[in-house]
Amino acid sequence: MDFLLNGFKVPLAKAGQPLSGLVAKELGLSVEAVTRLTILRESVDARKNKNLAFVYSLKLELTVSQRQFQRLIKAKPNLQKYTPQPARTLVHGDKTLVTRPVVIGAGPAGYFAALTLAKQGYAPILLERGDDVDTRRRLVEGFWQGGSLDTESNVQFGEGGAGTFSDGKLTTRTNDPRIAFVLETFVQNGAPSEILYKHKPHVGTDKLRDVVKGMRRQLIAFGGEVRFRAKVTGIKTEGSAVAGVEINGAEEIPAQAIILAIGHSARDTYIMLNEMDVAMEAKAFAIGLRVEHPQDMIDRIQFGEEAGNPHLGAADYQLAYQDSVTGRAAYAFCMCPGGSVVAATSEKGQVVTNGMSEFARATGTANSALVVTVKPNDFSTPLPLGGIEFQRKWEKAAFKLGGNNYHAPAQTVQDFIMDRTSSKLELDATYLPGVELANLREVLPKEVGEALGRALGDFNRKITGFASAAATLTGVETRTSAPVRILRDENLQSLNVHGLYPAGEGAGYAGGIVSAAVDGIKAAETIISQYRPLERGK
Numbered sequence: 005m006d007f008l009l010n011g012f013k014v015p016l017a018k019a020g021q022p023l024s025g026l027v028a029k030e031l032g033l034s035v036e037a038v039t040r041l042t043i044l045r046e047s048v049d050a051r052k053n054k055n056l057a058f059v060y061s062l063k064l065e066l067t068v069s070q071r072q073f074q075r076l077i078k079a080k081p082n083l084q085k086y087t088p089q090p091a092r093t094l095v096h097g098d099k100t101l102v103t104r105p106v107v108i109g110a111g112p113a114g115y116f117a118a119l120t121l122a123k124q125g126y127a128p129i130l131l132e133r134g135d136d137v138d139t140r141r142r143l144v145e146g147f148w149q150g151g152s153l154d155t156e157s158n159v160q161f162g163e164g165g166a167g168t169f170s171d172g173k174l175t176t177r178t179n180d181p182r183i184a185f186v187l188e189t190f191v192q193n194g195a196p197s198e199i200l201y202k203h204k205p206h207v208g209t210d211k212l213r214d215v216v217k218g219m220r221r222q223l224i225a226f227g228g229e230v231r232f233r234a235k236v237t238g239i240k241t242e243g244s245a246v247a248g249v250e251i252n253g254a255e256e257i258p259a260q261a262i263i264l265a266i267g268h269s270a271r272d273t274y275i276m277l278n279e280m281d282v283a284m285e286a287k288a289f290a291i292g293l294r295v296e297h298p299q300d301m302i303d304r305i306q307f308g309e310e311a312g313n314p315h316l317g318a319a320d321y322q323l324a325y326q327d328s329v330t331g332r333a334a335y336a337f338c339m340c341p342g343g344s345v346v347a348a349t350s351e352k353g354q355v356v357t358n359g360m361s362e363f364a365r366a367t368g369t370a371n372s373a374l375v376v377t378v379k380p381n382d383f384s385t386p387l388p389l390g391g392i393e394f395q396r397k398w399e400k401a402a403f404k405l406g407g408n409n410y411h412a413p414a415q416t417v418q419d420f421i422m423d424r425t426s427s428k429l430e431l432d433a434t435y436l437p438g439v440e441l442a443n444l445r446e447v448l449p450k451e452v453g454e455a456l457g458r459a460l461g462d463f464n465r466k467i468t469g470f471a472s473a474a475a476t477l478t479g480v481e482t483r484t485s486a487p488v489r490i491l492r493d494e495n496l497q498s499l500n501v502h503g504l505y506p507a508g509e510g511a512g513y514a515g516g517i518v519s520a521a522v523d524g525i526k527a528a529e530t531i532i533s534q535y536r537p538l539e540r541g542k
Contacts, residue, residue: 005073009062013049016056027064029084031508040300041473047203048316048372053308056316091180093125097534104129104229104538105531106249106259107499108236108273111165112517113508113524114265115219116186120528122226125537129257130228131249133235133270134162144169148347148436153410156235159358160350160483163232164216167517169348171340171361172207176518177215186521193218196363204320208363228256236273239280239504246503255519258288261503261535263527265520266510269350271392277387283499284492286387287512290337291398292456293479294345294357294446295417296431299370301474302341305467317366318342321372323466325459330451332377334459337484339372341365344434345478347410352398355412357435369434373481374459376452391487395406402447402480406440413442417475420444421457431476439478447480486512496530505530 024038039492045061063086068076075082110132113233121128132157134140140162143154155161159169174190176183190207191197194214199205207215220230231251238250239262248258266273278284299318303311306319318341325334343361351357359371383390405413414433419426425443433439445453464471489512491499498504507513507520507527514520 005066005068007064007066007076008044008084008086009045009064009080010082012060012062012082014058014060016058016310016315016447019058023060023062027062028277029130031066031080032037033066033072033473035065038064039067045202046201052210053306053310056307056310059194065465066156070176073231074425080179081223085528094529094532095335096124096532099258099535101126101535103248103258103260104130105261105263106257107263107265108249109165109265109270109508109510110163110230111266111267111508111510112167112521113510113514113527114165114218114263115223115524116189116267116521117263117524117528119189119219119223119226120525122228122530123221123229124532124537125227126532127227127538128229130223130230131234131236131251132230132232133165134158134232136232138161140164141213150437153349155350155352156233158350159348160267163220163519164212165267166269166358166483167520168212168216169209169346169358169360169462170338170517171343172209172212172363173338173357173417173516174205174207174518176516178519178522178523180522182525183518186518187527189222190215190223206363208365209360210362217300224279228266238276239501241280241501244500246501250452259503261505261531263505263507263531264490264511265508265524267508267509269474269483270349270510274389274392274488275368277490280501282501282504284388284488285491286383286389286391286487287489288377288379289391289485289487290335290375290377291448291452291480291482291484292334292373293304293420293448294359294371294435294481295374296345296369296371296476296478297470298431298474299342301469302370305469307417307426318370320370321467325461325462327376329458329460330403330455332451332455334374334455335465337373337375338452339370341369341370343371343498344369345371345412347412347436348483349399349410351399352397353403354396355402355406355410355480356399356483357412357478358483367434369431373433373465373484374456375481376455376459378452382449384400388488394488395482398447398449398480399482405442405446409437410439411440412478413444413447414439414476414478415442415444416473417460417471417477418473421460421471423457429476430473433476433478435478443480444477485515486510486513496527
């Protein structure tokens with residue numbers, strides 16, 4: 005008989021003991037009665053740094069009599085019969101698809117859209133402007149070591165998308181049944197199985213590279229095709245419907261269904277779409293800086309005396325502040341325990357920061373973005389693309405302040421609050437190729453810098469030592485989300501270009517790896533619901 009046990013607490017002192025034995029004791033059963041146990045959810049209760057415990061939701065297969073069943077249900081309010089979720093089914097449409105669907109962009113939205121289509125027999129073509137993940141890695145690491153920037157294959161562009169050079173966080177605020185498919189696909193392709201149940205799952209950039217390669221192999225095995233260095237330079241239309249794509253200014257591929265999963269930094273593609281009069285609008289996003297602290301400091305603040313316990317790993321944090329002076333929100337974003345700050349620009353003559361960490365989170369330094377919201381009325385250039393020029397303005401300012409060589413300007417948190425240039429850093433910045441001491445107020449709009457200064461004071465009250473001398477800032481962080489939204493209808497198609505399906509973070513409909521993947525799946529399912537699978541030989 006299958007049961008669901010929610011809110012089962014295991015004190016940290018008992019972490020590592022077999023869960024089946026602990027559950028059996030809690031339920032008053034023999035260990036043998038717990039014939040199977042599956043972890044559905046695991047989180048850490050670390051409130052006030054005391055009595056730390058792991059909290060579980062568990063699926064249990066119990067061998068019990070009817071009398072024991074009645075006793076358990078009555079005695080344990082958090083125990084109930086397990087009801088499995090019904091399987092999701094897809095119904096194919098009846099329209100004829102005469103060309104292979106094209107998916108633009110091999111980030112999470114694009115890969116999951118293509119994989120969904122391929123598994124259903126639609127043989128998609130996945131186009132990626134950058135390189136395969138291994139070639140991309142070599143180019144990125146070369147740039148970090150002082151080499152040249154490849155504007156087509158970098159932290160933003162290439163197989164796996166921007167998320168491949170991140171912490172690989174898989175948390176999401178959505179509660180979509182497609183999330184299980186996303187996580188299971190990651191595990192099938194090399195991600196650790198713990199991501200299926202961890203409250204704050206992460207993969208790490210090192211493991212994500214292998215996951216992406218596995219997904220490519222899976223896509224090809226199901227009849228899909230992946231093409232690298234295939235930049236879409238035009239979308240062909242007939243009347244108000246798509247007819248194909250132009251690749252690298254030369255080759256044309258016919259297509260009557262195109263999923264546009266371009267990522268939030270494809271500025272030239274946004275410009276091309278705007279020139280086509282594809283319906284879009286400017287949207288709010290956030291800009292700011294990267295902050296770094298010693299990881300053991302964050303661990304002590306969050307875990308108290310239990311800091312360093314191997315069962316807990318590296319601690320993270322969440323912070324938010326509403327500035328009463330400007331009305332802007334400030335918050336910590338993309339927190340990377342045990343990680344490093346990386347050079348993430350995709351255009352020459354600009355500096356962009358981002359954070360990443362590997363699966364082990366073992367660098368000894370914690371980092372996160374500290375950002376403040378900006379809205380379209382902050383952009384001085386015409387909409388809907390005003391946010392792009394707004395980002396470029398501050399990225400160019402950071403490049404100049406850092407010495408015109410892709411070094412990032414850096415400063416202590418204390419000096420930023422005091423609005424003065426730092427003379428030294430107590431905690432070395434992890435950013436490569438290097439940093440230049442400066443006043444980071446110069447790479448932010450005045451109101452943003454002032455709001456962030458007040459936010460840092462508030463964060464220091466919430467986390468004692470957050471604004472200590474051992475806290476380093478680098479900047480500028482501008483690529484938090486897309487600066488535009490490509491408008492679509494209830495069928496996920498462009499409002500005015502039939503057959504074009506904007507999807508994922510770059511289209512303005514997602515905010516992370518998992519939500520982008522889910523949005524890509526939805527776009528693919530829309531195509532599936534309209535068309536029959538592609539006939540063999542097409």
